[in-house]
Amino acid sequence: MSLSSIKNVLKAYHRSQQQKALTMSLCFCLLFSCNAISKQENTLPYVDKKTHHIPVFDTFNGKQIKNVNLGWESYGELNADKSNAILITHYFTGNSHAAGKYSSDDAAAGYWDSIIGPGKAIDTNRFFVLSMDSFANLSVHDPMVVTTGPASINPETGKPYGLSFPVITMRDMVNAQKSLLDSLGIDSLYAVAGPSMGSMQAIEWASAYPDKVPRLISVIGSSFSDAWTTAALEQWSIPIRLDPKWNNGDYYGKEGPKAGLTAALMFITQVALTPEYFNNTGKSLNHSPLELAPLQDIHASHKINQWLLERASSRSEKMDANSLLYLVRACQLFMAGQQSSWQDGLRNIKAKTLFLPATQDLLLMPYHAHDTHQQLKTLKKQSELSEIPGALGHLEGVIGIQKHAETIAEFLSN
Amino acid sequence: MSLSSIKNVLKAYHRSQQQKALTMSLCFCLLFSCNAISKQENTLPYVDKKTHHIPVFDTFNGKQIKNVNLGWESYGELNADKSNAILITHYFTGNSHAAGKYSSDDAAAGYWDSIIGPGKAIDTNRFFVLSMDSFANLSVHDPMVVTTGPASINPETGKPYGLSFPVITMRDMVNAQKSLLDSLGIDSLYAVAGPSMGSMQAIEWASAYPDKVPRLISVIGSSFSDAWTTAALEQWSIPIRLDPKWNNGDYYGKEGPKAGLTAALMFITQVALTPEYFNNTGKSLNHSPLELAPLQDIHASHKINQWLLERASSRSEKMDANSLLYLVRACQLFMAGQQSSWQDGLRNIKAKTLFLPATQDLLLMPYHAHDTHQQLKTLKKQSELSEIPGALGHLEGVIGIQKHAETIAEFLSN
Numbered sequence: 029m030s031l032s033s034i035k036n037v038l039k040a041y042h043r044s045q046q047q048k049a050l051t052m053s054l055c056f057c058l059l060f061s062c063n064a065i066s067k068q069e070n071t072l073p074y075v076d077k078k079t080h081h082i083p084v085f086d087t088f089n090g091k092q093i094k095n096v097n098l099g100w101e102s103y104g105e106l107n108a109d110k111s112n113a114i115l116i117t118h119y120f121t122g123n124s125h126a127a128g129k130y131s132s133d134d135a136a137a138g139y140w141d142s143i144i145g146p147g148k149a150i151d152t153n154r155f156f157v158l159s160m161d162s163f164a165n166l167s168v169h170d171p172m173v174v175t176t177g178p179a180s181i182n183p184e185t186g187k188p189y190g191l192s193f194p195v196i197t198m199r200d201m202v203n204a205q206k207s208l209l210d211s212l213g214i215d216s217l218y219a220v221a222g223p224s225m226g227s228m229q230a231i232e233w234a235s236a237y238p239d240k241v242p243r244l245i246s247v248i249g250s251s252f253s254d255a256w257t258t259a260a261l262e263q264w265s266i267p268i269r270l271d272p273k274w275n276n277g278d279y280y281g282k283e284g285p286k287a288g289l290t291a292a293l294m295f296i297t298q299v300a301l302t303p304e305y306f307n308n309t310g311k312s313l314n315h316s317p318l319e320l321a322p323l324q325d326i327h328a329s330h331k332i333n334q335w336l337l338e339r340a341s342s343r344s345e346k347m348d349a350n351s352l353l354y355l356v357r358a359c360q361l362f363m364a365g366q367q368s369s370w371q372d373g374l375r376n377i378k379a380k381t382l383f384l385p386a387t388q389d390l391l392l393m394p395y396h397a398h399d400t401h402q403q404l405k406t407l408k409k410q411s412e413l414s415e416i417p418g419a420l421g422h423l424e425g426v427i428g429i430q431k432h433a434e435t436i437a438e439f440l441s442n
Numbered sequence: 443m444s445l446s447s448i449k450n451v452l453k454a455y456h457r458s459q460q461q462k463a464l465t466m467s468l469c470f471c472l473l474f475s476c477n478a479i480s481k482q483e484n485t486l487p488y489v490d491k492k493t494h495h496i497p498v499f500d501t502f503n504g505k506q507i508k509n510v511n512l513g514w515e516s517y518g519e520l521n522a523d524k525s526n527a528i529l530i531t532h533y534f535t536g537n538s539h540a541a542g543k544y545s546s547d548d549a550a551a552g553y554w555d556s557i558i559g560p561g562k563a564i565d566t567n568r569f570f571v572l573s574m575d576s577f578a579n580l581s582v583h584d585p586m587v588v589t590t591g592p593a594s595i596n597p598e599t600g601k602p603y604g605l606s607f608p609v610i611t612m613r614d615m616v617n618a619q620k621s622l623l624d625s626l627g628i629d630s631l632y633a634v635a636g637p638s639m640g641s642m643q644a645i646e647w648a649s650a651y652p653d654k655v656p657r658l659i660s661v662i663g664s665s666f667s668d669a670w671t672t673a674a675l676e677q678w679s680i681p682i683r684l685d686p687k688w689n690n691g692d693y694y695g696k697e698g699p700k701a702g703l704t705a706a707l708m709f710i711t712q713v714a715l716t717p718e719y720f721n722n723t724g725k726s727l728n729h730s731p732l733e734l735a736p737l738q739d740i741h742a743s744h745k746i747n748q749w750l751l752e753r754a755s756s757r758s759e760k761m762d763a764n765s766l767l768y769l770v771r772a773c774q775l776f777m778a779g780q781q782s783s784w785q786d787g788l789r790n791i792k793a794k795t796l797f798l799p800a801t802q803d804l805l806l807m808p809y810h811a812h813d814t815h816q817q818l819k820t821l822k823k824q825s826e827l828s829e830i831p832g833a834l835g836h837l838e839g840v841i842g843i844q845k846h847a848e849t850i851a852e853f854l855s856n
Contacts (some may be wrong), residue, residue: 252731259712259746
């Protein structure tokens with residue numbers, strides 16, 4: 029990949045050289061951690077992970093889950109009248125760890141640490157910020173994650189649920205979060221904010237409980253899963269179901285579908301990034317179409333594929349394949365407010381809304397946010413939208429969020 | 443998907459309502475065949491499929507393939523001095539059938555029938571147009587396809603090659619075509635033209651044999667496989683390798699990896715189209731995120747996924763999984779002219795060039811063509827570029843090619 033070619037890629041995306049420089053530093057950040065900011069003065073104190081217990085949870089589709097445990101954490105202090113709570117809802121491969129570190133050993137701080145902390149856009153000197161692990165959280169084997177999902181023991185059988193776990197929806201994630209807020213005596217939020225799948229939950233909050241959500245920040249999100257997105261998400265489930273070790277979801281205590289799960293993570297990683305990012309990575313790997321091994325051997329693979337495979341394989345260690353299927357399904361089932369149309373779902377919303385789609389997003393393309401924003405305007409609701417530029421594509425909503433720190437601070441100021 | 447949403451999708455893509463109407467008719471065309479034009483006066487006579495035999499073929503990577511048979515067909519007549527030949531090079535899932543019908547029973551004419559025929563952009567009253575099945579052609583089980591690839595019998599063992607078939611490259615496809623031209627006494631082409639993988643072959647022709655190619659038409663193509671494309675292509679191989687019935691490529695005479703191959707075709711279909719196309723399809727299927735079956739059952743799936751699955755499953759009947767792996771690899775190995783850089787490959791080219799990328803292409807995004815065009819201009823070569831608009835994305839280069847019939851006719855006129 030020559031400089032001239034990179035320039036043309038940039039031109040094709042209408043990106044300036046300035047943005048490219050920023051992007052390169054962000055790529056570095058993505059690869060080697062994002063903890064630079066947390067080492068500054070506005071660092072959060074070490075974060076405690078806690079567990080919220082729900083004895084019996086009624087799901088949206090009419091099932092019951094007993095003995096639910098979901099991890100959560102918070103930053104800042106709840107004020108006396110409990111009016112300063114901001115809920116952060118996490119993305120597909122994420123968990124409650126939105127900011128700060130658990131201990132000095134942590135390589136990186138939480139994913140939105142650049143905008144959550146003392147004096148930051150979501151200012152923990154002013155707000156009580158909290159976040160919760162989802163049902164069927166992907167990172168079941170991360171010791172800091174507490175989740176109830178298909179890998180959990182079904183108290184009625186003493187065995188893991190596997191695919192007998194009920195299908196869950198964004199409403200179920202929202203209701204679990206509401207149960208936590210109720211337990212803390214928080215009747216109304218100051219705001220709800222989240223990226224990607226977290227945006228779906230945030231919109232669901234504002235539509236399902238409009239009186240509890242005066243402010244909504246939807247980052248790289250959508251208000252429903254359209255046909256394109258439903259099919260695109262299915263691509264992540266397919267390799268898991270093809271892996272013979274998946275065994276129709278019954279693999280706990282055995283080897284498990286590591287190859288299928290790794291493939292799913294490879295697909296997720298690519299669609300969440302961009303050609304520009306991959307081609308910069310290719311340059312650093314000295315990518316060439318005519319690499320000798322793949323030219324000579326159909327079993328061999330190009331270096332860029334090896335790079336992607338190794339990264340995904342390493343990430344898969346903490347993750348559970350069945351949980352990925354449940355999260356895909358929850359996203360596919362998303363319809364704002366669980367109404368008969370997304371427009372009806374938006375009608376319920378009372379919050380003022382800030383949309384932050386990523387310009388180069390190939391996963392949830394900016395049309396989702398533009399459509400939703402436009403519909404809210406049509407419904408005479410208060411809505412604003414700014415795009416997040418950059419070659420990280422979808423991941424700009426996670427890694428690049430500080431580009432809109434000021435927009436967010438301003439939005440939350442009143 | 444409401445009308446207002448579709449409008450916004452369109453807006454996000456900067457497409458006009460006029461283009462939308464055209465797109466809807468193209469979608470219809472894609473679903474139900476593209477033979478409307480072939481029924482008009484400018485229809486080709488029925489086409490003969492022939493076989494070109496190569497006793498021993500030397501591959502680019504230094505191997506030999508014995509007893510090569512590759513199908514080919516032609517339209518129009520070769521003139522006396524054999525100076526009017528235009529070679530059409532086919533796309534990934536295609537074959538030599540670029541135009542016309544084999545018999546009155548054929549549901550559809552060849553894929554570029556709208557621009558190849560008497561009085562059409564590639565005028566068979568003037569030109570001798572020919573096209574050849576690739577090595578490792580995907581549609582091994584199509585009775586009209588003749589190909590040598592991993593599903594062929596290795597004459598040295600009497601058994602199918604499977605993965606012992608040599609890795610092939612675009613240069614090998616070009617050299618097989620050159621062998622056919624040599625056998626017909628055609629020393630030089632009037633032009634070479636092809637879409638997608640066909641564009642790779644066309645560029646390879648112009649770079650490998652610059653004195654034989656005065657005119658080059660590259661449709662929805664690229665001049666090399668960059669890191670992004672190499673990883674994106676790998677997504678099509680992964681489900682085949684995961685399918686236990688693939689059995690490391692040794693499945694001939696057995697059931698075969700139908701599920702993995704079907705998954706690959708689902709991925710190919712989606713990335714070759716666009717959100718706009720899928721969401722229009724979703725509308726016709728009455729897609730809803732909250733469809734009852736997937737809400738209640740983790741084993742069930744949304745209608746849009748069923749639609750995609752059934753279409754891919756049906757297409758897979760004629761196709762061979764190992765061949766798909768070989769074609770993916772050939773594309774991943776593509777570097778113009780097999781030089782150390784694509785810029786060096788382009789330096790060889792003497793042809794004047796026409797690039798026709800598709801504006802909404804998500805598979806080989808327009809930056810590929812823009813980069814290559816720009817580089818040729820930098821090298822002071824004659825190059826022009828026009829984009830193909832439309833919601834079919836990558837497939838506009840196949841289904842929507844007649845939008846640029848006049849551009850092509852003009853380009854070929856001198």
